[in-house]
Amino acid sequence: MNQLIPKFYSGNEPHNLFVEVSFVLSAEKTENCHIYKCFGVLLEESDDLIRVMFSSENKVLNDYRDIKTEDILNIKAVDPDNIEVIN
Protein backbone atom coordinates (compact mmCIF):
# COMPACT_ATOMS: atom_id res chain seq x y z
CA MET A 1 0.00 0.00 0.00
CA ASN A 2 1.13 3.53 -0.77
CA GLN A 3 2.71 4.74 2.48
CA LEU A 4 1.74 8.34 1.72
CA ILE A 5 -1.86 7.54 2.48
CA PRO A 6 -2.88 7.95 6.09
CA LYS A 7 -5.59 5.61 7.24
CA PHE A 8 -8.90 7.46 7.41
CA TYR A 9 -12.17 6.34 8.81
CA SER A 10 -14.66 5.59 6.10
CA GLY A 11 -18.01 3.89 5.94
CA ASN A 12 -20.72 3.11 3.47
CA GLU A 13 -22.74 6.25 4.15
CA PRO A 14 -21.57 9.55 2.78
CA HIS A 15 -19.99 11.53 5.57
CA ASN A 16 -18.10 14.76 5.68
CA LEU A 17 -14.45 13.76 5.70
CA PHE A 18 -13.11 16.18 3.12
CA VAL A 19 -9.86 15.29 1.39
CA GLU A 20 -7.60 16.85 -1.20
CA VAL A 21 -5.79 14.26 -3.30
CA SER A 22 -2.88 14.66 -5.71
CA PHE A 23 -2.62 11.88 -8.24
CA VAL A 24 -1.45 10.84 -11.68
CA LEU A 25 -3.37 8.90 -14.30
CA SER A 26 -2.19 5.33 -14.82
CA ALA A 27 -2.61 5.75 -18.56
CA GLU A 28 -0.31 8.77 -18.55
CA LYS A 29 2.39 7.26 -16.38
CA THR A 30 5.45 8.43 -18.21
CA GLU A 31 8.39 10.57 -17.24
CA ASN A 32 6.44 13.76 -17.97
CA CYS A 33 2.99 12.73 -16.82
CA HIS A 34 0.56 15.37 -15.59
CA ILE A 35 -0.34 15.75 -11.95
CA TYR A 36 -3.97 16.30 -11.00
CA LYS A 37 -5.69 17.32 -7.80
CA CYS A 38 -9.22 16.59 -6.71
CA PHE A 39 -11.28 17.62 -3.72
CA GLY A 40 -14.30 15.90 -2.25
CA VAL A 41 -15.66 13.62 0.43
CA LEU A 42 -13.76 10.41 1.12
CA LEU A 43 -16.31 7.62 0.75
CA GLU A 44 -14.26 4.46 0.81
CA GLU A 45 -10.69 3.34 1.10
CA SER A 46 -9.11 -0.03 0.63
CA ASP A 47 -5.61 -1.27 -0.01
CA ASP A 48 -6.19 -0.83 -3.74
CA LEU A 49 -8.18 2.35 -4.15
CA ILE A 50 -10.00 5.24 -2.60
CA ARG A 51 -13.37 6.65 -3.70
CA VAL A 52 -13.82 10.43 -3.62
CA MET A 53 -17.32 11.86 -4.01
CA PHE A 54 -17.71 15.11 -5.93
CA SER A 55 -21.44 15.65 -5.62
CA SER A 56 -24.41 14.25 -3.79
CA GLU A 57 -28.15 14.70 -3.52
CA ASN A 58 -29.55 14.16 -0.05
CA LYS A 59 -26.97 11.47 0.71
CA VAL A 60 -27.40 9.83 -2.69
CA LEU A 61 -24.06 9.41 -4.41
CA ASN A 62 -23.82 11.16 -7.77
CA ASP A 63 -20.37 11.88 -9.16
CA TYR A 64 -17.28 10.21 -7.79
CA ARG A 65 -13.85 9.00 -8.81
CA ASP A 66 -12.00 5.87 -7.84
CA ILE A 67 -8.27 6.49 -7.60
CA LYS A 68 -5.82 3.63 -7.40
CA THR A 69 -3.60 3.94 -4.37
CA GLU A 70 -0.57 3.38 -6.59
CA ASP A 71 -1.49 6.57 -8.49
CA ILE A 72 -1.79 8.75 -5.38
CA LEU A 73 1.01 11.16 -4.65
CA ASN A 74 -0.46 12.83 -1.61
CA ILE A 75 -3.68 12.91 0.35
CA LYS A 76 -4.62 15.23 3.15
CA ALA A 77 -7.72 15.92 5.19
CA VAL A 78 -9.22 19.38 4.79
CA ASP A 79 -10.55 21.25 7.81
CA PRO A 80 -14.24 22.05 7.17
CA ASP A 81 -13.57 25.54 8.56
CA ASN A 82 -11.42 26.18 5.49
CA ILE A 83 -14.20 25.25 3.07
CA GLU A 84 -16.48 27.95 1.74
CA VAL A 85 -20.18 27.14 1.57
CA ILE A 86 -21.87 28.68 -1.45
CA ASN A 87 -25.61 28.68 -1.21
Next chain:
Amino acid sequence: MEKLSVVRFVDAYSYNDEQIQDTELPVHRAFGWAEKRDQMVVVRFIKGVSSEVDNPGNLVQGLIIPKTNLVSESKKFDHNLFDGLRAFSKISIKWSDVVFVDNTKLPNPSIMITEGILEKNEEDRLVLKNSKTTRMQPLPERRHHNSDEKYWIIPKSVVLEVKEVK
Protein backbone atom coordinates in the same frame (compact mmCIF):
# COMPACT_ATOMS: atom_id res chain seq x y z
CA MET B 1 -10.27 33.37 -7.03
CA GLU B 2 -11.04 29.69 -6.59
CA LYS B 3 -11.69 28.34 -3.12
CA LEU B 4 -12.34 24.89 -1.78
CA SER B 5 -16.09 24.95 -1.60
CA VAL B 6 -19.32 23.13 -1.07
CA VAL B 7 -21.93 24.47 -3.47
CA ARG B 8 -25.59 23.83 -2.59
CA PHE B 9 -28.02 23.98 -5.47
CA VAL B 10 -31.30 22.71 -6.89
CA ASP B 11 -31.75 21.21 -10.33
CA ALA B 12 -34.46 20.11 -12.72
CA TYR B 13 -35.12 16.38 -12.75
CA SER B 14 -37.37 13.79 -14.30
CA TYR B 15 -38.80 10.37 -13.55
CA ASN B 16 -40.80 7.78 -15.34
CA ASP B 17 -43.33 6.39 -12.84
CA GLU B 18 -46.97 6.26 -13.91
CA GLN B 19 -48.13 7.98 -10.72
CA ILE B 20 -46.87 11.37 -9.70
CA GLN B 21 -44.58 11.30 -6.66
CA ASP B 22 -43.36 13.84 -4.17
CA THR B 23 -42.01 16.67 -6.32
CA GLU B 24 -39.93 18.56 -3.74
CA LEU B 25 -36.68 20.00 -5.05
CA PRO B 26 -33.82 18.04 -3.48
CA VAL B 27 -30.71 20.00 -2.51
CA HIS B 28 -27.55 18.85 -4.25
CA ARG B 29 -24.04 19.44 -2.95
CA ALA B 30 -21.02 19.78 -5.22
CA PHE B 31 -17.47 19.74 -3.84
CA GLY B 32 -14.52 21.36 -5.54
CA TRP B 33 -12.61 24.53 -6.32
CA ALA B 34 -15.37 27.04 -6.99
CA GLU B 35 -15.24 30.37 -8.74
CA LYS B 36 -18.17 32.78 -8.90
CA ARG B 37 -18.63 34.41 -12.29
CA ASP B 38 -21.31 36.80 -13.57
CA GLN B 39 -24.16 34.39 -14.10
CA MET B 40 -22.70 31.09 -12.96
CA VAL B 41 -20.50 29.23 -10.51
CA VAL B 42 -17.73 27.05 -11.94
CA VAL B 43 -16.91 24.05 -9.75
CA ARG B 44 -13.77 22.10 -10.55
CA PHE B 45 -13.88 18.54 -9.21
CA ILE B 46 -10.46 17.82 -10.69
CA LYS B 47 -7.80 20.29 -11.74
CA GLY B 48 -4.42 19.92 -13.36
CA VAL B 49 -1.36 20.98 -11.45
CA SER B 50 0.92 21.46 -14.44
CA SER B 51 0.41 24.52 -16.63
CA GLU B 52 -0.45 22.44 -19.70
CA VAL B 53 -3.48 21.01 -17.95
CA ASP B 54 -4.34 23.82 -15.52
CA ASN B 55 -5.63 26.26 -18.10
CA PRO B 56 -8.34 28.56 -16.71
CA GLY B 57 -10.27 28.20 -19.96
CA ASN B 58 -10.46 24.44 -19.64
CA LEU B 59 -12.15 22.20 -17.16
CA VAL B 60 -10.75 18.73 -16.45
CA GLN B 61 -13.96 17.73 -14.69
CA GLY B 62 -16.63 19.72 -12.92
CA LEU B 63 -19.94 21.53 -13.07
CA ILE B 64 -21.22 24.80 -14.49
CA ILE B 65 -24.01 25.90 -12.17
CA PRO B 66 -26.18 28.89 -13.15
CA LYS B 67 -26.56 31.26 -10.19
CA THR B 68 -30.33 30.81 -10.41
CA ASN B 69 -29.82 27.20 -9.31
CA LEU B 70 -28.20 28.15 -6.01
CA VAL B 71 -30.31 27.33 -2.97
CA SER B 72 -30.39 30.98 -1.90
CA GLU B 73 -31.80 31.94 -5.30
CA SER B 74 -34.32 29.13 -5.61
CA LYS B 75 -37.12 31.16 -4.04
CA LYS B 76 -36.32 34.33 -5.94
CA PHE B 77 -38.13 34.60 -9.23
CA ASP B 78 -40.65 36.74 -11.03
CA HIS B 79 -44.02 35.44 -9.80
CA ASN B 80 -45.75 37.21 -12.68
CA LEU B 81 -44.23 34.67 -15.05
CA PHE B 82 -46.28 31.87 -13.51
CA ASP B 83 -49.43 33.43 -12.09
CA GLY B 84 -51.53 33.19 -15.24
CA LEU B 85 -50.68 29.62 -16.14
CA ARG B 86 -53.71 27.35 -16.45
CA ALA B 87 -53.60 23.86 -14.98
CA PHE B 88 -53.40 21.09 -17.60
CA SER B 89 -52.64 23.52 -20.40
CA LYS B 90 -49.78 22.78 -22.78
CA ILE B 91 -46.85 25.03 -22.04
CA SER B 92 -43.33 25.65 -23.28
CA ILE B 93 -40.59 26.51 -20.79
CA LYS B 94 -37.16 27.85 -21.64
CA TRP B 95 -34.73 27.25 -18.78
CA SER B 96 -31.03 27.12 -17.93
CA ASP B 97 -29.48 23.83 -16.95
CA VAL B 98 -26.50 22.70 -14.89
CA VAL B 99 -23.75 21.32 -17.14
CA PHE B 100 -21.40 18.46 -16.29
CA VAL B 101 -18.06 19.08 -17.96
CA ASP B 102 -15.46 16.44 -18.69
CA ASN B 103 -12.20 17.62 -20.20
CA THR B 104 -13.46 20.40 -22.47
CA LYS B 105 -13.39 24.15 -22.76
CA LEU B 106 -15.58 25.99 -20.27
CA PRO B 107 -19.07 26.17 -21.75
CA ASN B 108 -21.92 28.50 -20.82
CA PRO B 109 -24.91 26.98 -19.04
CA SER B 110 -27.13 25.00 -21.39
CA ILE B 111 -30.45 26.47 -22.48
CA MET B 112 -33.24 23.91 -22.60
CA ILE B 113 -36.84 23.96 -23.78
CA THR B 114 -39.41 21.64 -22.23
CA GLU B 115 -42.89 21.36 -23.74
CA GLY B 116 -45.61 19.47 -21.94
CA ILE B 117 -48.81 19.51 -19.92
CA LEU B 118 -48.71 21.61 -16.76
CA GLU B 119 -49.60 19.06 -14.10
CA LYS B 120 -48.82 21.24 -11.07
CA ASN B 121 -47.87 24.85 -10.44
CA GLU B 122 -46.19 24.57 -7.05
CA GLU B 123 -44.68 27.33 -4.92
CA ASP B 124 -41.13 27.00 -6.29
CA ARG B 125 -41.44 24.54 -9.19
CA LEU B 126 -43.47 23.47 -12.19
CA VAL B 127 -44.41 19.85 -12.80
CA LEU B 128 -44.91 18.85 -16.43
CA LYS B 129 -46.35 15.61 -17.74
CA ASN B 130 -45.83 13.93 -21.11
CA SER B 131 -43.20 16.44 -22.05
CA LYS B 132 -40.28 16.65 -24.45
CA THR B 133 -37.04 18.37 -23.52
CA THR B 134 -34.59 19.72 -26.06
CA ARG B 135 -31.24 21.38 -25.52
CA MET B 136 -31.26 24.56 -27.61
CA GLN B 137 -27.80 25.86 -26.69
CA PRO B 138 -25.04 25.11 -27.19
CA LEU B 139 -25.75 24.03 -30.73
CA PRO B 140 -26.48 21.61 -32.26
CA GLU B 141 -29.99 21.19 -30.85
CA ARG B 142 -30.58 17.77 -29.42
CA ARG B 143 -33.01 15.86 -27.27
CA HIS B 144 -32.17 15.63 -23.58
CA HIS B 145 -31.26 12.03 -22.70
CA ASN B 146 -34.23 11.93 -20.30
CA SER B 147 -36.51 13.80 -22.70
CA ASP B 148 -39.23 11.16 -22.83
CA GLU B 149 -39.60 10.52 -19.12
CA LYS B 150 -43.16 10.88 -17.84
CA TYR B 151 -42.70 13.78 -15.43
CA TRP B 152 -40.32 16.74 -15.39
CA ILE B 153 -39.89 18.98 -12.35
CA ILE B 154 -38.35 22.37 -13.11
CA PRO B 155 -37.40 24.96 -10.47
CA LYS B 156 -39.10 28.30 -11.17
CA SER B 157 -35.86 30.16 -10.44
CA VAL B 158 -34.17 28.67 -13.55
CA VAL B 159 -37.03 29.53 -15.91
CA LEU B 160 -36.19 32.19 -18.48
CA GLU B 161 -39.48 32.18 -20.36
CA VAL B 162 -42.80 30.36 -20.16
CA LYS B 163 -45.78 30.44 -22.50
CA GLU B 164 -48.85 28.46 -23.38
CA VAL B 165 -48.76 26.70 -26.73
CA LYS B 166 -51.59 25.45 -28.91
